[in-house]
Amino acid sequence: MVELQRGAPTRPIEFGTPHGDVVSKIDAANVEVSGAVVARLDDVCEIAVDRHSLTEASRDWWPLAMMWATEGQVGGLAGVIARPADSEQVAAVLRICNDSHVPVTAAGGRSGVCGASVPVHGGVVLDITAMEGIVDVDTESMVLDVRAGTFGDVLEDTLGADHGVTVGHWPQSVNLSTVGGWLACRGAGQLSNRYGKIEDLVIGLDVVLADGTTLTTGGNGRASAGPDLNQLFVGSEGTLGIITGARLRVHPATGEPVNAAYGFETFHDANDACRRILQRGAAPAVLRVYDNIEADRSHGTGDRHVLLVRNVGDQAIVDAEMQVTEEECRSAEHLDPQLVENWWGHRNDVSGLEALTHKGFVVDTMELTAPWSAIDRVYEDVTAAIMALPNARVASAHQSHAYPEGACLYFTFASRPPAEERQRFYLDAWEAGTVASLKAGASLSHHHGVGMNRSRFMRSALGDGAMGVLNSVKSALDPHGILNPGKLGLDDPFGTPSFP
Numbered sequence: 001m002v003e004l005q006r007g008a009p010t011r012p013i014e015f016g017t018p019h020g021d022v023v024s025k026i027d028a029a030n031v032e033v034s035g036a037v038v039a040r041l042d043d044v045c046e047i048a049v050d051r052h053s054l055t056e057a058s059r060d061w062w063p064l065a066m067m068w069a070t071e072g073q074v075g076g077l078a079g080v081i082a083r084p085a086d087s088e089q090v091a092a093v094l095r096i097c098n099d100s101h102v103p104v105t106a107a108g109g110r111s112g113v114c115g116a117s118v119p120v121h122g123g124v125v126l127d128i129t130a131m132e133g134i135v136d137v138d139t140e141s142m143v144l145d146v147r148a149g150t151f152g153d154v155l156e157d158t159l160g161a162d163h164g165v166t167v168g169h170w171p172q173s174v175n176l177s178t179v180g181g182w183l184a185c186r187g188a189g190q191l192s193n194r195y196g197k198i199e200d201l202v203i204g205l206d207v208v209l210a211d212g213t214t215l216t217t218g219g220n221g222r223a224s225a226g227p228d229l230n231q232l233f234v235g236s237e238g239t240l241g242i243i244t245g246a247r248l249r250v251h252p253a254t255g256e257p258v259n260a261a262y263g264f265e266t267f268h269d270a271n272d273a274c275r276r277i278l279q280r281g282a283a284p285a286v287l288r289v290y291d292n293i294e295a296d297r298s299h300g301t302g303d304r305h306v307l308l309v310r311n312v313g314d315q316a317i318v319d320a321e322m323q324v325t326e327e328e329c330r331s332a333e334h335l336d337p338q339l340v341e342n343w344w345g346h347r348n349d350v351s352g353l354e355a356l357t358h359k360g361f362v363v364d365t366m367e368l369t370a371p372w373s374a375i376d377r378v379y380e381d382v383t384a385a386i387m388a389l390p391n392a393r394v395a396s397a398h399q400s401h402a403y404p405e406g407a408c409l410y411f412t413f414a415s416r417p418p419a420e421e422r423q424r425f426y427l428d429a430w431e432a433g434t435v436a437s438l439k440a441g442a443s444l445s446h447h448h449g450v451g452m453n454r455s456r457f458m459r460s461a462l463g464d465g466a467m468g469v470l471n472s473v474k475s476a477l478d479p480h481g482i483l484n485p486g487k488l489g490l491d492d493p494f495g496t497p498s499f500p
Contacts, residue, residue: 006151007132008151009129010175012060012065012069012353012354013066013353013357014069015069015072016072017072021072022073022074023072024073024076025068025075026075026120026497027497027498027500028121028486028494028495028498030076030121031103031122033080033102037100038080041082044082044084044096045092046082046130049079049080049081054079055077057107057127058075058076058078058125059074059110059118060107060111060112060115060117061110061173061176062115062118063362063364063426064115064453066353067357067362067422070357070358075118076497078123078125079123081124082125082127083129083130084128086131087131087214087245090126090244091208091212091213094209094211094212094242098480101480102123102482103120103121103123103494104210104242104484105117105123105484106125106128106184106483107125107127108149108179110176111177111181112451114448114452114453114454115452115453116238116449116452118451118486120486120494120497123482128180130149131147131245132147132149133146134147134150134155134158134159135147135245137163137165139163139165142251143203143247143250145245146245148179148180148244148245149178149179150179151175151176152171152175152177152178155167159250165250165252165253166250167195168189168191168195168201168251169187169189169191169198169201170189170190170191172347172350182198183205183246184236184238184243186199186449187447188400188401188408190286190400191285191286191310193283193286195249195285197401199230200249202234202246202247202248202249203218203219203220203221203248204216204217204218204219204220204246205217205218205229205234205246205247206244206246207233207241207242207243207244208241209240209241210478215229215241217229217233218230237484238487239478239483239485240477240478240483241477241478241483251313254314255312256312257311258318259308259311259337260322260326260337260340261308261340263307263333264305264306264307264333267292267379267397269331270289270307270332270399271289271372271375271407273307274289274307275372275402278402280324280328282320284311284321284325285311286311287402288307288400289306289308289398290308291379291396291397291398293394293396294396297396301339304335306335307329308340309340310340359416360416362413362415362429363413363414364412364426365410365412365413365448366382366410366411366412366437367400367409367410367411367447367448368443368446369407369442369443369446370440372405375406375407377441378409378436379409381436381440382409382411382433382436382442385432389415389429390417390425391415391418391425392425393414393415394414395411395412395413395433396412397409397411401446401447410446411433413429413433415429423500427500444458452487452497455486455499456499471491474490475491480493481494
């Protein structure tokens, strides 16, 4: 059973074999790390080469890889782990690897669910978790300076206790993930309606490029000095540079939360209420819509499609937003607000996936964004495409983050196929769901990122022109292609891995 490792990566599932017998699953060229390179790295920072450390550091919470783990496999197996303590050590590690053409895969809490921190071609896993802690909190400007390896729960506990503020970034993985991971994958917290996604919270970054060049981006809330370089690196998943520190907006941690819950006849009706609330200018911290399948499974609400509302902040603003919410939900059934507290109390529980995997289930989530005008079509087409697959048991959705122009639909699919067909069903479900969503006008991802799992869809999602630009940026910043190769659908100098 999963046991939380506070301030350190938490393993997703036990391997089905001893660590010494774990092998790579993905068919990809493996780049050996020579003894000379290992010795040079050892002169720079702490390293690890024991098999137990290597196998654990070579995986994340990707559900497909959790199935592999039960069979004694990881996606790719690192040759060495480097654990730098500061930006200077990161720069030194990258200079060594760049000179030797050794791939480097950055890893923090390793809580990603798309294989973004899997070292596809072996090489070096750059463990950033030693670079942790708060550098400064400017409570007059409400800006936090924090190191990238800081875990979310540790950060929020310290900010609240010592400074009375919050970043407001509360992903389900807050106990498992780091600030650097949030930024690298363009993450979202469950209060994003109030505080925004991580790209809305970032003011400046410390970044190390592939050749060891260090730079600082941003620094002010708004500026006009060329393109916003913060946004070049946010969401780049360690392929363009290594984020070692960040300046983030913080907010007063004040006010008691206010909850409300409503039942609607259709998924459309519940989402349309959210649209009207937001387009009137109100932004309750949480507007979370469950279709009737997920609502009944989690809350026992029968055939109702359920909207959960939770708001925090300045009381005058909260009161006004809750009034707008009540007005736009006046035709809905009023449900017990305790439903919100029940969700809030269990929202970070991730233990179920391990148990379901061991029982032979195939379960995953697929989150994407669509404009309000396409929400119904995306919901219907994606669930239908997945349910059309042999062995599909359920395909459902909730709306987890909403904005004036659209919202994030968070799909869940599940199956219990014969053991030999588990991987096939997983890949087919992702193929069917992604193709249907893109055709219906949705984005590829909202906050989980791309990693390995979605790499094969990047060109379809962005188009040839945009992928060409992205590859050009990659070539300019990382000419040898050492940074996290095999991800984001980018050109891979070590050879494109064969997707399982």
